[in-house]
Amino acid sequence: MLFKARVEIRLKKGIADPEGVNTLKALHLLGFDSVKEVKSVKVFDIFLEGKNExxxxxxxxxxxxxxxxxPVxxxxxIEVNKI
Amino acid sequence: MLFKARVEIRLKKGIADPEGVNTLKALHLLGFDSVKEVKSVKVFDIFLEGKNExxxxxxxxxxxxxxxxxPVxxxxxIEVNKI
Known part of the structure; x- marks a missing residue:
């Protein structure tokens, strides 16, 4: 059976997020002053065979x-769905 | 009012996804032969002030x-939620 697994990878609390910080700065420079914080998240959609979910x-x-x-x-x- | 907006950015069909391809190769090298495809997705969680949703x-x-x-x-x- 074919499954789609979505893996969402976030930074732990207290870990610097330079991509988020710089995106926030760039948005402020463009005049989007309403933005308070930006967090970057990485997602992989993995399509794989498995016996079951x-x-x-x-x-x-x-x-x-x-x-x-x-892990540091x-x-x-992880979110798994049959497709 | 404070909102959390999740922006999910995917590559259009037919656009090369070297990160996904290389992740797939690495998974195969590690013995995860059941994996058929990996797609990389970028997500930004944006916290912003707005009058309404x-x-x-x-x-x-x-x-x-x-x-x-x-856009090329x-x-x-975009998914917006009040927080």
């Missing part, structure tokens, strides 16, 4: 631990 | 057009 989720969990995320600075969550 | 959405739409996205290669959608 639980199996697909376990595989993606391992991918996060081995490649996609850095990242939080992540 | 419609006003906040219009502001974020303008930010997308002026800074956050490139990107598709985007």
């Amino acid at each position: 639980e199996n697909a989720r376990r595989q993606v969990e391992k991918m996060c631990q081995r490649l996609l995320t850095n 600075i990242h939080l992540y969550n | 419609e006003n906040a959405r219009r502001q974020v739409e303008k930010m997308c057009q002026r800074l956050l996205t490139n 290669i990107h598709l985007y959608n």
